[in-house]
Ligand code: RIB
């Protein structure tokens with residue numbers, strides 16, 4: 329069985345990733361050993377609350393949740409309520425009644441000790457903080473959603489949101505990996521933007537979920553995201569970056585990837601958060617990433633419905 333640690337910033341698509349992991353946990357395909365959160369879509373206190381609310385709704389209140397670092401390594405925190413809603417979960421407003429585990433590092437230490445797969449779907453602040461003093465040895469795998477690698481950004485012309493929020497963390501994370509012998513599977517915008525959910529697919533998902541409590545909150549979770557994407561000219565639908573990343577991390581869909589060296593710009597005012605892959609080995613630098621170049625999107629849609637049936641039971 330795969331053990332999983334999710335570091336996330338719920339966030340609408342992070343919430344769908346949590347629902348997917350909960351489904352696999354309930355049927356014993358995985359064990360979700362912990363959830364830690366970063367400051368990104370909304371503040372770290374709100375992302376932790378949202379994660380705890382999602383897990384409670386999904387019947388996993390026992391999974392430990394802890395807020396991670398409260399702000400980026402070197403720049404002020406910028407959140408995006410205009411994308412994910414005033415509280416980070418669309419039009420929903422979860423209660424603030426949750427208690428959290430005291431220390432996110434303790435959750436990471438326990439996850440490392442049991443050989444968990446580490447999946448990161450928010451800014452890399454916690455991962456870079458961890459890397460400053462500890463290794464990624466013993467984690468079964470590392471998978472990151474982030475970057476617009478050799479591709480247009482969604483936050484600036486060249487930067488993707490997670491890397492833009494904390495560019496120093498992204499830069500240091502990949503620098504550290506390059507000297508560690510570990511590769512992070514990197515799911516960047518060029519691939520994750522392809523995984524789209526629209527109203528018909530949402531209706532089908534809700535139908536398959538049946539009486540699962542999460543089914544009742546999905547309409548107001550996704551409606552905000554649909555409206556945001558429509559306002560961006562992407563149509564009335566939503567890119568579910570973090571859910572695709574989670575499926576790739578657990579090898580539940582087929583994908584193509586290339587080992588390469590990723591570098592992230594941290595200090596340039598215009599190019600902050602820009603990520604580049606040295607696909608032609610100009611830098612002669614150690615590889616630090618397995619860049620996903622394609623994924624079976626149809627299989628991802630099928631996999632989502634397969635998992636949803638586990639929550640309906
Ligand atoms: O750019 C997409 C990423 O930014 C996703 O992780 C989404 O949740 C937002 O955090």
Ligand code: CA
Pocket residue numbers: 336337338339341342449450570
């Ligand atoms: Ca996210």
